[in-house]
Amino acid sequence: MTRDPRYDILFEPVQIGPVQAPNRFYQVPHCNGMGILRPKMLAAMRGIKAEGGWGVICTEYCSIHPSADDLPHPYAALWNQDHIKANALMTEKVHEFGALAGVELWVGGASSSNLLTREVPLGVSSMPDLSGNPYQTRAMDKKDIRNLRKWHRDAALRAREAGFDVVYIYATHSYLLSQFLSPLHNRRTDEYGGSVENRTRLVRELIEETKEAIGDTCAVAVRMAVNDGAGTSEQPVSEDRREMFEIMAELPDLWDINVHNYEREMSLSRFFKEGILEESIHYVKSITSKPVVSVGRFTSPDTMVSLIRKGTLDFVGAARPSIADPFLPRKIEEGRPEDIRECIGCNICYSGDSLGVPIRCTQNPSMGEEWRRGWHPEKIQTKGSDATVLVIGAGPAGLEATRALGQRGYKVMLAEAATELGGRITQECRLPGLAEWGRVRDYRVNQIQTMPNVDIFPDNNLNAEDALSIGAEHIVVATGSKWRADGFGRYHSEACLDLGPGDQVFTPNDIFKGRLPQGKVLIFDDDHYYLGGVLAEALAKQGVEVCFVTPENLVSAWGVMIDEQYQAQQRLLHLGVQIITAHGLDHFDGANAHLGCVYTERTQVVAADAILLVTARTPSDHLYHELAVQIDSDFPGSVPSLTKIGDCDAPAIIAAAIYAGHRYARELEADVKESDVRWSE
Numbered sequence: 221m222t223r224d225p226r227y228d229i230l231f232e233p234v235q236i237g238p239v240q241a242p243n244r245f246y247q248v249p250h251c252n253g254m255g256i257l258r259p260k261m262l263a264a265m266r267g268i269k270a271e272g273g274w275g276v277i278c279t280e281y282c283s284i285h286p287s288a289d290d291l292p293h294p295y296a297a298l299w300n301q302d303h304i305k306a307n308a309l310m311t312e313k314v315h316e317f318g319a320l321a322g323v324e325l326w327v328g329g330a331s332s333s334n335l336l337t338r339e340v341p342l343g344v345s346s347m348p349d350l351s352g353n354p355y356q357t358r359a360m361d362k363k364d365i366r367n368l369r370k371w372h373r374d375a376a377l378r379a380r381e382a383g384f385d386v387v388y389i390y391a392t393h394s395y396l397l398s399q400f401l402s403p404l405h406n407r408r409t410d411e412y413g414g415s416v417e418n419r420t421r422l423v424r425e426l427i428e429e430t431k432e433a434i435g436d437t438c439a440v441a442v443r444m445a446v447n448d449g450a451g452t453s454e455q456p457v458s459e460d461r462r463e464m465f466e467i468m469a470e471l472p473d474l475w476d477i478n479v480h481n482y483e484r485e486m487s488l489s490r491f492f493k494e495g496i497l498e499e500s501i502h503y504v505k506s507i508t509s510k511p512v513v514s515v516g517r518f519t520s521p522d523t524m525v526s527l528i529r530k531g532t533l534d535f536v537g538a539a540r541p542s543i544a545d546p547f548l549p550r551k552i553e554e555g556r557p558e559d560i561r562e563c564i565g566c567n568i569c570y571s572g573d574s575l576g577v578p579i580r581c582t583q584n585p586s587m588g589e590e591w592r593r594g595w596h597p598e599k600i601q602t603k604g605s606d607a608t609v610l611v612i613g614a615g616p617a618g619l620e621a622t623r624a625l626g627q628r629g630y631k632v633m634l635a636e637a638a639t640e641l642g643g644r645i646t647q648e649c650r651l652p653g654l655a656e657w658g659r660v661r662d663y664r665v666n667q668i669q670t671m672p673n674v675d676i677f678p679d680n681n682l683n684a685e686d687a688l689s690i691g692a693e694h695i696v697v698a699t700g701s702k703w704r705a706d707g708f709g710r711y712h713s714e715a716c717l718d719l720g721p722g723d724q725v726f727t728p729n730d731i732f733k734g735r736l737p738q739g740k741v742l743i744f745d746d747d748h749y750y751l752g753g754v755l756a757e758a759l760a761k762q763g764v765e766v767c768f769v770t771p772e773n774l775v776s777a778w779g780v781m782i783d784e785q786y787q788a789q790q791r792l793l794h795l796g797v798q799i800i801t802a803h804g805l806d807h808f809d810g811a812n813a814h815l816g817c818v819y820t821e822r823t824q825v826v827a828a829d830a831i832l833l834v835t836a837r838t839p840s841d842h843l844y845h846e847l848a849v850q851i852d853s854d855f856p857g858s859v860p861s862l863t864k865i866g867d868c869d870a871p872a873i874i875a876a877a878i879y880a881g882h883r884y885a886r887e888l889e890a891d892v893k894e895s896d897v898r899w900s901e
């Protein structure tokens with residue numbers, strides 16, 4: 221297939237100072253839970269993106285000195301020769317495919333507590349650690365500033381030695397340099413504080429010194445926001461940012477533009493749609509003649525082209541779209557944009573960094589597995605035999621298993637009890653804000669429909685005999701899970717029997733089926749991820765009076781890992797939902813819910829007409845067990861093989877179901893040993 225000429229503009233080379241990017245696809249800096257801890261995994265992951273056609277590929281935030289340390293969040297580093305070697309693994313991989321490698325030099329300021337290195341954090345002023353640790357910065361004196369400038373210059377020289385082509389001055393995301401720029405944080409009275417010119421001084425000096433050190437061979441980029449943390453998140457202050465851009469307009473070789481509000485920038489699809497920053501960033505190109513890159517969860521080539529034609533951007537910046545589909549540019553280039561595995565804006569990728577473990581992605585099961593399991597996002601080994609595989613259940617695990625088995629060339633039959641495919645995806649993507657999650661289903665169904673070796677049988681509720689009568693050599697059961705209606709979960713370690721009249725007790729499955737509660741509803745969320753909050757939002761928007769109860773101290777507490785928690789709680793407050801934290805549901809009598817405080821013996825009573833329990837799930841594994849019994853008695857030997865995957869095996873996040881389906885497909889009739897996995901690198 222050939223590329224649609226409408227998209228030609230995306231493949232034009234663009235000059236960035238002394239280097240040339242082969243096209244306009246620019247992977248902006250993003251961390252991944254690997255960083256200094258897992259350089260080989262990291263290099264393999266970035267290399268795959270270069271192979272997939274990204275023209276510029278950047279590191280994550282890369283510390284210039286031990287006084288900028290963010291563990292347990294794994295960052296990259298360029299402190300010494302060992303770090304040069306580690307980063308060179310990445311630049312070599314990136315160069316192998318003709319892409320440019322960028323490095324985002326980073327100084328933490330009040331946002332890094334130096335828990336590994338135990339260096340005193342340096343700050344624009346003496347201020348508390350913004351990540352919540354009980355530390356405070358030392359206000360940098362002139363000597364500290366001189367040291368910082370030297371460290372930055374030395375790190376830039378090491379970056380060049382490591383093979384980087386683009387070197388960043390990182391002046392956003394509340395780290396040290398953005399604190400110097402900020403009228404809110406910068407309270408200095410010397411030449412680095414006060415006026416716009418003074419607050420800009422350090423960034424300007426770093427640009428000039430980096431250019432002087434390496435500017436003949438490397439491009440110098442600046443990442444900076446168009447507005448400031450002063451003001452509110454809806455109405456941030458931006459006037460003096462404009463002045464700053466004007467002062468520095470022509471100094472760097474490239475501007476990487478974002479906004480102060482990280483929730484807007486790394487937008488969840490639940491709250492923001494594609495291209496949300498366009499209006500805020502548009503003016504920057506009118507100030508500078510240098511190329512501009514920015515972001516917006518871009519997955520549509522038409523949107524990308526329009527932003528370039530409108531003169532908003534020169535490069536299409538992407539973090540998450542490149543994670544969900546490292547081959548996005550290649551697919552556009554090869555005239556098959558319908559094959560793009562679009563990011564769904566769930567931010568599970570961000571949880572790796574938050575938790576200090578390697579990245580995972582809901583859409584892309586190979587993300588983070590390129591090195592340790594040798595998985596390639598587009599390539600998979602061909603089938604091990606002419607066997608037929610019966611996949612039962614077309615939720616995320618079943619769909620991904622079918623897709624990948626089909627790609628391997630197996631004859632696959634996919635049976636689904638419901639009339640629609642997608643399982644929990646189809647149910648959940650109808651809830652407020654979750655429409656983009658439907659992409660998990662749509663990508664897979666679209667791929668499967670092009671495969672002549674795959675047959676889909678919706679509306680087919682198989683029992684064990686039906687399944688065995690098909691005669692498939694392999695049966696994989698992916699029948700999902702059901703929400704429990706007995707209160708069992710983290711708060712109640714056994715079923716809670718005292719829950720009142722059954723017709724007043726609801727679970728998410730009831731809501732999915734359209735069985736809705738009447739009157740005032742108390743939601744007991746012992747799951748702590750998105751669903752309790754989203755259901756509260758759905759009901760409140762229908763005019764239902766909702767009381768949200770959680771044993772945690774926050775609404776959707778796990779959302780902290782993915783930048784969702786604050787917005788989730790804010791949304792419920794805006795909708796007038798009553799919120800009771802640090803309480804569990806002890807019992808319900810049909811008129812009142814009796815709540816227990818998690819810290820004390822105190823109780824409280826809340827009037828409610830119905831309760832909605834979001835606590836735990838039961839695997840829907842009856843069919844698997846029936847099959848296991850029949851296979852044991854009627855089929856001596858190893859045929860058919862029987863496996864369960866996804867929520868039907870162990871209920872978890874959607875990313876885990878996709879991973880389970882993919883892994884099953886990869887490992888079927890393949891000689892995969894656990895000892896082959898490179899755990900330690």
Ligand SMILES: Cc1cc2nc3c(=O)[nH]c(=O)nc-3n(C[C@H](O)[C@H](O)[C@H](O)COP(=O)(O)O)c2cc1C
Nearest residue numbers: 249250251280281485515516517538539540569570
């Ligand atoms: C997993 C993850 C890690 C990130 N880490 C960094 C980082 O180290 N430095 C940085 O400047 N931005 C970081 N970001 C922000 C991205 O560069 C980008 O601005 C944001 O994700 C929006 O772009 P997108 O819609 O293309 O994902 C990160 C984003 C994600 C999703």
Ligand code: SF4
Nearest residue numbers: 563564566567569581
């Ligand atoms: S985890 Fe979710 S937000 Fe992150 S890249 Fe994958 S699909 Fe997109």
